[in-house]
Amino acid sequence: MQATDSPVAGKAELLTDETRQYIDHWVGKFPEGLEGRRSAIIQALFSAQQDNGGWISQDLMDAVADYLKVPPVWVYEVATFYSMLETEPTGRHSISICTNISCMLCGSQKIVDHVESKLGIKTGQSTEDGRVFLKQEEECLAACTGAPMMIVDGHYHENLTPEKVDEILDKLE
Amino acid sequence: MTTTEQAQTDLVTLEVDGQELTGRKGEMIIQVTDRAGIDIPRFCYHHKLSIAANCRMCLVDVEKAPKPLPACATPIAEGMKVFTESRRAMDAQHGVMEFLLINHPLDCPICDQGGECELQDLAMGYGRSVSRFTERKRVVKDENLGSLISTDMTRCIHCTRCVRFLEEIAGTAELGGMGRGENLEISTFMGRHIQSELSGNVIDLCPVGALTNKPFRFSARAWEMSARSSIGVHDCLGSNLYYHVRGGRIMRCVPDENEQINECWLSDRDRYSHFGFRAEDRVESPRIKVDGKWQDTDWDTALAEAGKALGSVRDASGGQSLGFLTSPRATTEDHLLVAALGRALGSENTDHRLRVSDFSHPLAGRARMDVTSDQWSKADAIFLVGSNIRHDQPLLGHRVRTAWRLNNARVMDLNPVAWKFHFDLAERLIVPPQNMVETLARVAAAALEIAGKSAPDGKLGALIENREPEPAASNAARNLRDAENAVIVLGDVALNHPQGAWLRSLAQVIADALDVALCVLPGPANSQGAWLAGNVPGEKGLDARAMLEEPRKGYVLFDLEPEFDCADPALAMKSLGNAEKVVAIASFAGRDLLEVADVLLPLASVPETDGSFVNLDNRRQWLKAAARPPENARPGWKILRMLGHGLGLEGFDFVNLNQVAGRFDEDQLSASQTEPMLTDLDDPVTGQSKTLWRIGDVPLYAGDNLVRRSAPLQESAHAEQSRIGMHPSDAERLGVTDADRLRVSQGGEAVELSVELDAGIPPGAVRVPMATCHSRVLGQAFAPIEVEGGQS
Ligand code: SF4
Ligand code: FES
Ligand code: FES
Numbered sequence: 001m002q003a004t005d006s007p008v009a010g011k012a013e014l015l016t017d018e019t020r021q022y023i024d025h026w027v028g029k030f031p032e033g034l035e036g037r038r039s040a041i042i043q044a045l046f047s048a049q050q051d052n053g054g055w056i057s058q059d060l061m062d063a064v065a066d067y068l069k070v071p072p073v074w075v076y077e078v079a080t081f082y083s084m085l086e087t088e089p090t091g092r093h094s095i096s097i098c099t100n101i102s103c104m105l106c107g108s109q110k111i112v113d114h115v116e117s118k119l120g121i122k123t124g125q126s127t128e129d130g131r132v133f134l135k136q137e138e139e140c141l142a143a144c145t146g147a148p149m150m151i152v153d154g155h156y157h158e159n160l161t162p163e164k165v166d167e168i169l170d171k172l173e
Numbered sequence: 174m175t176t177t178e179q180a181q182t183d184l185v186t187l188e189v190d191g192q193e194l195t196g197r198k199g200e201m202i203i204q205v206t207d208r209a210g211i212d213i214p215r216f217c218y219h220h221k222l223s224i225a226a227n228c229r230m231c232l233v234d235v236e237k238a239p240k241p242l243p244a245c246a247t248p249i250a251e252g253m254k255v256f257t258e259s260r261r262a263m264d265a266q267h268g269v270m271e272f273l274l275i276n277h278p279l280d281c282p283i284c285d286q287g288g289e290c291e292l293q294d295l296a297m298g299y300g301r302s303v304s305r306f307t308e309r310k311r312v313v314k315d316e317n318l319g320s321l322i323s324t325d326m327t328r329c330i331h332c333t334r335c336v337r338f339l340e341e342i343a344g345t346a347e348l349g350g351m352g353r354g355e356n357l358e359i360s361t362f363m364g365r366h367i368q369s370e371l372s373g374n375v376i377d378l379c380p381v382g383a384l385t386n387k388p389f390r391f392s393a394r395a396w397e398m399s400a401r402s403s404i405g406v407h408d409c410l411g412s413n414l415y416y417h418v419r420g421g422r423i424m425r426c427v428p429d430e431n432e433q434i435n436e437c438w439l440s441d442r443d444r445y446s447h448f449g450f451r452a453e454d455r456v457e458s459p460r461i462k463v464d465g466k467w468q469d470t471d472w473d474t475a476l477a478e479a480g481k482a483l484g485s486v487r488d489a490s491g492g493q494s495l496g497f498l499t500s501p502r503a504t505t506e507d508h509l510l511v512a513a514l515g516r517a518l519g520s521e522n523t524d525h526r527l528r529v530s531d532f533s534h535p536l537a538g539r540a541r542m543d544v545t546s547d548q549w550s551k552a553d554a555i556f557l558v559g560s561n562i563r564h565d566q567p568l569l570g571h572r573v574r575t576a577w578r579l580n581n582a583r584v585m586d587l588n589p590v591a592w593k594f595h596f597d598l599a600e601r602l603i604v605p606p607q608n609m610v611e612t613l614a615r616v617a618a619a620a621l622e623i624a625g626k627s628a629p630d631g632k633l634g635a636l637i638e639n640r641e642p643e644p645a646a647s648n649a650a651r652n653l654r655d656a657e658n659a660v661i662v663l664g665d666v667a668l669n670h671p672q673g674a675w676l677r678s679l680a681q682v683i684a685d686a687l688d689v690a691l692c693v694l695p696g697p698a699n700s701q702g703a704w705l706a707g708n709v710p711g712e713k714g715l716d717a718r719a720m721l722e723e724p725r726k727g728y729v730l731f732d733l734e735p736e737f738d739c740a741d742p743a744l745a746m747k748s749l750g751n752a753e754k755v756v757a758i759a760s761f762a763g764r765d766l767l768e769v770a771d772v773l774l775p776l777a778s779v780p781e782t783d784g785s786f787v788n789l790d791n792r793r794q795w796l797k798a799a800a801r802p803p804e805n806a807r808p809g810w811k812i813l814r815m816l817g818h819g820l821g822l823e824g825f826d827f828v829n830l831n832q833v834a835g836r837f838d839e840d841q842l843s844a845s846q847t848e849p850m851l852t853d854l855d856d857p858v859t860g861q862s863k864t865l866w867r868i869g870d871v872p873l874y875a876g877d878n879l880v881r882r883s884a885p886l887q888e889s890a891h892a893e894q895s896r897i898g899m900h901p902s903d904a905e906r907l908g909v910t911d912a913d914r915l916r917v918s919q920g921g922e923a924v925e926l927s928v929e930l931d932a933g934i935p936p937g938a939v940r941v942p943m944a945t946c947h948s949r950v951l952g953q954a955f956a957p958i959e960v961e962g963g964q965s
Pocket of ligand 2 (some may be wrong): 098099100101102103104139140141142143144147149
């Protein structure tokens with residue numbers, strides 16, 4: 001139970017109608033009350049991120065807090081915890097290269113090195129032209145059988161080689 | 174029968190280190206061992222907070238368990254065997270300690286927590302003497318949390334005590350764990366300052382030096398200071414605390430535990446007020462005004478001057494032409510002596526109720542507590558009448574929050590501002606001050622109706638009868654009736670309201686009708702002590718208001734600032750300014766006091782002096798002098814003795830404080846109090862007219878001369894901004910917008926302030942708080958006020 005006087009009052013209006021509907025849908029799936037609304041934070045942020053070109057601004061976090069009527073700190077915690085949620089502006093395409101154990105054993109470091117030198121950025125950065133965003137280190141993405149692997153804009157690419165990576169990256173607009 | 178059976182099955186017996194212990198079902202191992210005095214190391218566990226079990230320092234060895242278990246999160250079970258010092262337990266604890274220290278800087282010599290650090294202590298017991306960690310430690314950027322708390326977040330061990338405190342106890346949820354894994358940082362994320370009025374408690378909770386006391390920082394080491402037990406002197410609760418003193422100077426303040434009073438918490442106001450002693454306008458030596466100019470002098474001269482002043486007024490115009498006004502924050506013994514001095518000089522005009530404006534209730538300003546304040550946590554309905562409890566008595570606010578949080582209490586309020594509380598309100602009756610009496614009368618009407626009782630006689634009954642309670646009023650009454658332990662609380666606004674007696678009587682009607690407890694708070698710290706010590710007018714005496722309305726020729730002011738502490742500052746300044754002689758016994762002398770006074774006697778005020786305070790629950794608590802006052806300052810009782818002696822008055826021949834203290838009739842503390850039911854009062858004001866009223870509440874850090882001078886408090890988020898708070902609809906009617914400047918005036922005096930639109934203020938009233946620099950020229954707190962457009 002919480003009752004707080006909120007520093008974010010009125011920010012909810014920053015959310016689009018689609019996001020609101022999406023949040024309402026998720027709120028409905030959880031028990032009524034504050035803890036239930038807290039559970040909807042992840043989905044709310046996810047939707048706000050999609051509306052905003054792949055990242056969540058601080059204003060949007062506050063908007064989610066205001067819309068869900070939860071302490072804003074709870075929203076910040078979630079936004080900073082999950083690697084699927086970006087809190088800084090990112091490039092248009094998002095690349096996540098798995099570096100967890102199976103992928104590591106199958107040479108994911110080589111893939112990371114290759115991508116980094118090809119794009120001229122480190123993980124966690126976006127290219128200057130705003131084309132590609134390379135995610136911070138990713139943990140197991142549940143495709144160990146196809147290690148090493150990466151996700152580009154939500155699509156899985158497995159059994160990577162530098163050549164294969166080139167082919168995929170070159171296709172990105 | 175059933176209950177005993179129940180009790181038996183509820184008890185669990187276990188063995189800890191070979192010792193047989195019992196606990197209640199559902200308790201954790203650490204709760205049982207703490208009670209038994211068995212030491213288990215811990216960082217994240219705290220008995221007032223939820224269990225997080227994230228530090229793993231409390232791992233113990235439990236028989237048949239495959240691995241060590243956290244004592245703070247393992248419920249006890251029948252026949253359980255726990256070993257806190259076995260090899261397995263020790264190994265686990267040593268391992269945890271080594272991990273905790275991986276990222277913790279080894280900078281104890283330059284850490285403010287050094288010497289009183291839970292991590293340092295436990296590292297001594299459980300840590301290795303040599304570090305095996307050669308990699309780089311992480312570094313965390315610090316945030317500015319405001320003027321009260323310093324951060325060194327690199328030292329944080331992520332116990333989340335601070336996070337849980339702010340979320341659960343303070344109710345503000347301002348800190349959180351940002352990021353994860355090695356990148357986890359405890360932070361506000363947005364860089365906002367911590368707003369909670371209880372924020373300082375995170376300093377005590379933080380087991381390491383990550384959160385420390387900002388104004389105290391780097392000024393002393395724990396072992397250089399001695400702890401003096403004392404009490405908080407800024408609200409009627411009287412929190413138990415320690416001052417840490419070095420060389421006669423208070424360096425900092427920390428809470429002492431007292432379950433009945435402050436539990437283990439302290440409000441920021443009590444914790445940081447002592448920094449006010451460093452203010453520049455401290456009265457350090459006796460002073461007299463000669464031809465309009467202040468001169469330092471010695472005690473003999475000043476006392477002779479003061480004696481002459483009072484004696485001459487008495488001789489020329491009689492004792493009753495003297496008035497004695499005392500800050501409620503004086504010690505009970507000082508109150509006794511001021512009253513005695515007044516009586517001995519032939520004056521019954523002594524009073525401490527400086528901000529009260531309605532004295533028609535014979536017990537105005539005296540507490541009535543049908544249940545003690547610690548019971549509020551167990552209440553299931555609480556009706557706050559005229560109370561910003563979170564600011565007026567922060568830890569009583571915490572009690573109300575506890576009732577709401579743990580007991581699902583329905584809290585309701587009748588207030589002139591929709592104050593932001595840290596609990597939800599089941600019903601809110603937010604009305605301008607001029608409508609408070611009517612509104613409470615409607616609640617009373619609803620209460621009488623659902624109780625099937627008839628209205629009392631006289632005007633009180635007439636006021637209640639034929640009222641049509643609105644749904645919120647009826648619901649409030651119904652919620653009170655439906656509760657098992659309901660409490661009506663009358664707070665400071667009700668006390669200082671111009672119809673305080675009506676409010677108190679109406680509250681009593683409701684309490685009687687519904688058979689619920691009534692708690693009337695006594696106002697500022699030690700108001701109750703002042704009452705019981707008899708520092709109230711005698712039968713023919715004038716009360717604090719009348720003394721100024723019918724100006725006296727001479728006044729004695731005890732530790733107050735007329736422009737901030739009186740109900741009507743403009744009137745106070747006028748009457749004092751016109752008086753022939755004003756003797757001020759004072760710890761601080763601001764501009765206005767210097768203007769009206771003729772003699773200044775430097776006071777060693779609490780906590781620089783011994784004495785007792787009586788809290789709202791009639792507990793008499795003793796303060797021992799904690800700090801050394803300026804060389805020439807004297808405790809109140811000595812000054813009053815010298816004054817009385819010098820005037821040749823009887824009853825001032827005591828030589829020590831004990832003799833004075835003994836004059837206080839302790840039987841009063843336990844005596845039951847009969848509340849008179851006033852049926853005939855002056856006609857109440859009604860809110861039909863178009864005049865705007867002022868809402869002049871006293872801001873959180875403006876209540877007395879010490880907090881007003883505490884720099885850390887005045888730099889904090891709650892320092893009052895002098896603004897005119899106004900409902901948007903009133904603003905529209907007057908054609909003003911946010912941040913416009915307006916002139917407000919009362920009794921001919923005007924100030925220009927900027928407007929702040931605030932939907933929490935009801936239409937028909939504007940908020941212009943008392944006790945601020947700007948409002949010192951204005952009049953009464955809850956009274957008509959004129960608003961005219963100024964230049965924007
Ligand atoms: S700042 Fe202190 S209290 Fe808060 S999580 Fe870190 S170590 Fe614990
Ligand atoms: S370790 Fe890379 S997908 Fe599982
Ligand atoms: S005290 Fe038990 S895990 Fe922290």
